[in-house]
Amino acid sequence: MGQSASPILSVNHLNKQFGSGCEVCSDPKHRHLERNYCRACGTVYSCQDITFDLYPGEVLGIVGESGSGKSTLMRCLYFDQDVSGGEAYLQPYKEGESNLFQESSQQKKHIRNHLMGKVYQNPVMGLRMNFSSIGNIAEKMIAAGNRNVSAMESRGSELLERVHIPVYRMKEAPKNFSGGMQQRVQIAKALSNNPPILLLDEVTTGLDLSVQANVLDLIKHLQRELKISMLLVSHDLGVIRMLADRTMVMLDGRVVEQGLTDQILEDPQHAYTQQLVHSLL
Numbered sequence: 005m006g007q008s009a010s011p012i013l014s015v016n017h018l019n020k021q022f023g024s025g026c027e028v029c030s031d032p033k034h035r036h037l038e039r040n041y042c043r044a045c046g047t048v049y050s051c052q053d054i055t056f057d058l059y060p061g062e063v064l065g066i067v068g069e070s071g072s073g074k075s076t077l078m079r080c081l082y083f084d085q086d087v088s089g090g091e092a093y094l095q096p097y098k099e100g101e102s103n104l105f106q107e108s109s110q111q112k113k114h115i116r117n118h119l120m121g122k123v124y125q126n127p128v129m130g131l132r133m134n135f136s137s138i139g140n141i142a143e144k145m146i147a148a149g150n151r152n153v154s155a156m157e158s159r160g161s162e163l164l165e166r167v168h169i170p171v172y173r174m175k176e177a178p179k180n181f182s183g184g185m186q187q188r189v190q191i192a193k194a195l196s197n198n199p200p201i202l203l204l205d206e207v208t209t210g211l212d213l214s215v216q217a218n219v220l221d222l223i224k225h226l227q228r229e230l231k232i233s234m235l236l237v238s239h240d241l242g243v244i245r246m247l248a249d250r251t252m253v254m255l256d257g258r259v260v261e262q263g264l265t266d267q268i269l270e271d272p273q274h275a276y277t278q279q280l281v282h283s284l285l
């Protein structure tokens with residue numbers, strides 16, 4: 005899992021704010037915020053100057069409490085939300101030379117359909133709960149330009165088998181499934197077009213501990229098998245510890261610490277990270 009020469013994804017100085025700012029908060033170097041919030045004008049600075057690289061085959065964990073900006077960051081990277089500024093480069097797209105955020109909405113759709121998959125905390129965001137499970141997968145494949153029904157069917161059942169949905173339940177709608185099964189269908193769907201990057205946003209939050217362990221185990225397994233690069237967001241350092249090679253710690257919209265997960269666990273530098281690590285012991 006060593007880092008090869010060039011990153012598959014580079015994010016530089018990503019900013020996302022809600023509100024237009026004022027003289028108190030506009031200058032990032034002399035900003036007076038309460039956490040990520042400007043009291044004078046009400047602007048929220050959800051992501052401030054986020055810069056990182058993701059390497060091929062790597063799992064990068066992003067840990068932070070709610071309001072830290074980690075989910076906003078994921079939404080920006082998947083174009084669910086527009087950024088306020090910054091750049092992102094994806095190696096498999098135009099050889100990593102085009103800032104994704106500047107691309108047309110059509111190109112962004114192409115990137116979402118071919119180069120990224122996302123698994124949401126809430127399965128309602130990632131699945132059509134009334135479609136069959138295999139139909140959910142077909143939908144993503146059709147969006148990427150597939151038209152061959154029998155090929156989609158065999159790909160769909162192969163993927164569902166991979167995430168341990170029994171064959172006889174593949175035509176069932178996710179609304180009939182348990183929370184853990186719904187997350188597994190989401191994972192299958194996200195993998196359907198063989199994306200080089202998977203975005204996972206709090207995918208086990210709210211599940212029972214034993215179910216959570218199963219889903220995490222599945223993700224770990226798939227990651228090793230497919231060598232897919234992952235961004236894994238969680239408020240739970242235990243989840244991050246299980247899966248992430250490297251970890252980035254976010255607080256109030258900023259990255260306060262990043263490094264090898266083992267190193268962060270052994271020797272956390274920032275007071276907030278120290279608190280997280282101690283609560284794990």
Ligand SMILES: [Zn+2]
Nearest residue numbers: 026029042045
């Ligand atoms: Zn302000």
